Amino acid sequence: MQPTPSLPPSTAISTASMEENSAPDPLTNQFTSLNDLAYELASLQDLATRGSWRSILDNVARARSNNLLSKPHDHLTYLAYNVLALSKLRRFTDASNELDSLHDFNSHLYQYETYPDVYPNRSGSMVPFLLRFLHAQISFKLGNRQEGLDRFYSLLDFTRQRIREKESKNLDVSVSVWRKREVFVMNCIIGHHLGAKEFNVCLDLINDLINRDYLDPLLISKLGYIQMQIGDLEGANVSFNRVETMQNEGKSNGCLSDVELKNxxxxxxxLVYLVGKDYVSAVREYDNCIERDQTDIIAVNNKALCLMYLRDLSDSIKVLENALERVPTVALNETLVVNLCSMYELAYVNHSEIKRTLSNWIARVAPDDFDSSCTRV
Structure with missing residues (x-):
């Protein structure tokens, strides 16, 4: 069992993420709902939020068979949701085949100016950024690591090219959007290198990001985590202390709320206490997090592990069970469930029956993409 790193996941990509060029002139044709952006987009977004990925596949199939998608960008939006749903359901080969149907993201077929009657006064790509991300990520899921890295680095180049274009036109809002995407892509690349223990590459990339935005507490914390991985505890402490100073002086870049930054x-x-095997002090810090935000599942999971290391299996199990009962939509993830089942195996002779009860409950409440095999029933 491993503790969850003391970092939130990378910034999420919106499933409705379209190229920002798709926005209409705000003076003439503002969107009033998601459905103004694409056919019945609000229903797809709602299903994605609830993890109803099979229903998304059904809706996309129905819209396609009934010829309900009238505009070119509708097809790309529905393709993005379809590929995302297939990926969530671990049908990676099917998702890859869907992506291959596009052939070339830069084709004139996916440019607004190709359809002046449908998109007057609009130009640029209508390919959702989500599709570009999935195109890279799915290669990893299919075991093609080098291809995936090549695609991520190509996506990074593409993103930086867009930033330069928007800066040259003084489009500040668009520049902000693309800079967030740049950070997201670089975080993905760092994550893949970190998973392969390529620490020097990670340090180069993370320092490049920090030099671009030195007031980002998430990036500096990630640097500290990487430093801990290579045994540089002194460097990690410097990084973590820098984040604490930012919190005390209120000098972060505003990417986190006050509670999120304190946590x-x-x-x-x-994490420093945990590495030093001072589990009592670590539990105290995690308790502070949970008191401020009961949905901080990283703190919940790691507190339970610390209690287990202190040989208090009963309380460690209670911590995870209470989280599942209190905030199931947040706490129900494979890492937490794997740890809970491991604790059951250590604590109870009849652990198979207990895990089966947990598995039955998960089957009733979990989203479609939850991997139920993590209960090891």
């Missing part, structure tokens, strides 16, 4: 500082401290 990040506490989780960083707890």
């Amino acid at each position: 990040l500082v506490s989780r960083n401290k707890a």
Whole structure:
């Protein structure tokens, strides 16, 4: 069982993410709902939020068979949701085949100016950024690591090219959107290199990001985590102390709320304690996090592991069970469930029956993409 790193996941990509060029002139044709952007987009977004990925596949199939998608960008939006749903359901070969149907993201077929009657006064690509991301990510899921890295680095180049274009036109809002995408892509690349223990590459990339935005507490915390991975505890402490100073002086870049930033500082401290096997102090920091935000599942999971290391299996199990009962939509993830089942196996002779009860409950409440095999029933 491993503790969850003291970092939140990378910034999520919106499933409705379209190229920002798709926005109409705000003076003439503002969107009033998601459905103004694409056919019945609100229903797809709602299903995605609830993890109803099979229903998304059904809706996309129905819309396609009934010829309900009238505009070129509708087809790309529905393709994005279809590929995302297939990926969530671990049908990666099917998702890859869907992506291959596009052939070339830069084709004139996917440019607004190709259809002046449908998109007057609009130009640029209508390919959702989500599709570009999935195109890279699915290669990893299919076991093609080098191809995936090549695609991510190509996506990074594409993103930086867009930033330069928007900067040259003084489009500040668009520049902000694309800079967030740049950070997202670089975080993905760092994550893949970190998973392969390519620490020097990770350090180069993370320092490049920090030099671009030195007030980002998430990036600096990630640097500290990587430093801990290579045994540089002194460097990690410097990084974590820098984040705490930012929190005390209120000098972060605003990417986190006050509570989120305080919890990040506490989780960083707890991680240092955990590495030093001071589990009592780590539990204290995680308790502070949970008191501020009961949905901080990183703190919940790691507190339970610390209690287990302190040989308090009963309380560690209670911590995870209470989280599942209190905030199931947040707490129900494979890492937490794997740890809970491992604790059951250590604590109870009849653990198979207990895990089966948990598995039956998960089957009733979990989203479609939850991997039920993690209960090991």
